[in-house]
Amino acid sequence: MRKFIEQAGLGSILDKVEAGERLSGADGLQLFQNDNILAIGYLANLVRERLNGNKAYFIYNQHINYSNICTNLCKFCAFGKDKESALAYEMSVAEVKDKVRQRLDEPITEIHMVGGIHPDLPFSYYLDLLRGIKEVRPEVHIQAFTCVEIAHLATLADQSVDETLAILKEAGLGSIPGGGAEVFAPRIRQLTCERKLTGQDWIKVAQAAHRQGLYTNATMLYGHIETLEERIEHLEALRQAQDETGGFLAFIPLAFHPKNTEMSSLSRTSGIDDLKNIAVARLMLDNFPHIKAYWVMIGPKMAQVALSFGADDMDGTVKEEVITHMAGADTDQAIGSDTLIRLIKEAGRTPIERGTLYDVIESHN
Numbered sequence: 055m056r057k058f059i060e061q062a063g064l065g066s067i068l069d070k071v072e073a074g075e076r077l078s079g080a081d082g083l084q085l086f087q088n089d090n091i092l093a094i095g096y097l098a099n100l101v102r103e104r105l106n107g108n109k110a111y112f113i114y115n116q117h118i119n120y121s122n123i124c125t126n127l128c129k130f131c132a133f134g135k136d137k138e139s140a141l142a143y144e145m146s147v148a149e150v151k152d153k154v155r156q157r158l159d160e161p162i163t164e165i166h167m168v169g170g171i172h173p174d175l176p177f178s179y180y181l182d183l184l185r186g187i188k189e190v191r192p193e194v195h196i197q198a199f200t201c202v203e204i205a206h207l208a209t210l211a212d213q214s215v216d217e218t219l220a221i222l223k224e225a226g227l228g229s230i231p232g233g234g235a236e237v238f239a240p241r242i243r244q245l246t247c248e249r250k251l252t253g254q255d256w257i258k259v260a261q262a263a264h265r266q267g268l269y270t271n272a273t274m275l276y277g278h279i280e281t282l283e284e285r286i287e288h289l290e291a292l293r294q295a296q297d298e299t300g301g302f303l304a305f306i307p308l309a310f311h312p313k314n315t316e317m318s319s320l321s322r323t324s325g326i327d328d329l330k331n332i333a334v335a336r337l338m339l340d341n342f343p344h345i346k347a348y349w350v351m352i353g354p355k356m357a358q359v360a361l362s363f364g365a366d367d368m369d370g371t372v373k374e375e376v377i378t379h380m381a382g383a384d385t386d387q388a389i390g391s392d393t394l395i396r397l398i399k400e401a402g403r404t405p406i407e408r409g410t411l412y413d414v415i416e417s418h419n
């Protein structure tokens with residue numbers, strides 16, 4: 055195998071991976087620029103198996119998007135709508151509780167809840183959402199509100215981010231999903247989401263959460279106008295942040311879906327780029343315990359293959375995915391746990407149903 059990797063021009067990276075040495079930004083760039091996907095995958099799989107063995111995780115979760123009304127209106131997003139739009143919606147707390155109630159007969163362990171930056175819902179609404187969900191399903195873990203939303207909630211609450219997080223935690227917040235990171239580079243934010251929280255501030259919110267004992271995830275929206283260098287800078291910024299506070303659980307590369315967005319002239323990502331983003335993330339983010347292949351965005355088949363290219367998690371049953379489907383995703387909006395188990399087994403991995411914090415619920419040997 056060494057000969058094959060050397061022939062691909064990746065011998066020095068293999069040396070570092072075998073020695074457990076950190077890769078440089080230049081190494082990351084070299085990987086993105088290399089065409090030998092099998093060699094890149096082999097390297098990523100070494101790290102993946104060192105960290106997670108043969109395990110491949112999934113979760114029984116339910117997504118709820120309480121409102122799509124958003125003042126940021128990012129160019130890559132088909133979900134966020136102006137308040138006056140005919141497609142704008144907002145759920146009452148009672149409606150969200152009903153959504154949870156409707157699935158009480160399913161073994162859901164996590165509610166994943168995000169929305170837009172709503173111009174006028176009060177802070178109390180968000181606290182009522184958390185408390186309401188806990189009333190209906192007390193045991194469920196609520197993973198909610200991106201770092202962008204948390205910064206907005208701090209403004210609404212007229213409190214520091216630390217204090218806001220403490221109040222949300224008290225109301226039932228269990229952890230924070232990875233959305234809103236996009237690409238940290240100011241150039242990309244300027245061109246695609248100029249009203250959004252800056253990359254630096256996104257990281258500050260995540261680190262504040264870690265200091266409060268709240269785990270968070272991180273994402274990168276790839277496959278639009280970002281350069282490979284900007285992808286690497288994004289990964290390096292996350293790695294640095296993780297060195298400092300250690301509270302990131304998983305990294306999820308998000309494949310850009312152009313339909314119904316202001317960037318609809320761009321193409322969908324390719325399978326090779328999807329796999330490279332998983333593999334390079336696994337190799338660069340040596341301090342992230344998990345890399346997720348989000349089947350909603352890259353399709354269940356590609357997510358299955360990704361389990362041999364660095365990913366150790368397929369995310370979950372999801373139920374009612376909205377954000378990617380508004381942008382033209384052709385995957386289903388939900389997937390059965392039986393299908394996830396079958397896909398994982400066929401990939402030669404051991405399916406592990408996990409809780410949000412990667413506690414083992416059931417191992418399907």
Ligand code: V47
Pocket residue numbers: 130131132133200230231232233234235236271272273275304306308309310311312315348369377378381
């Ligand atoms: O924040 C928006 C992205 C994110 C598009 O933490 C788009 O485990 C692709 O963050 N094409 C929301 N992506 C989804 C998300 C997520 C999903 C699953 C698991 C986790 C986790 C997090 O989707 C947004 C934005 O970055 N997004 N528009 C689009 N057109």
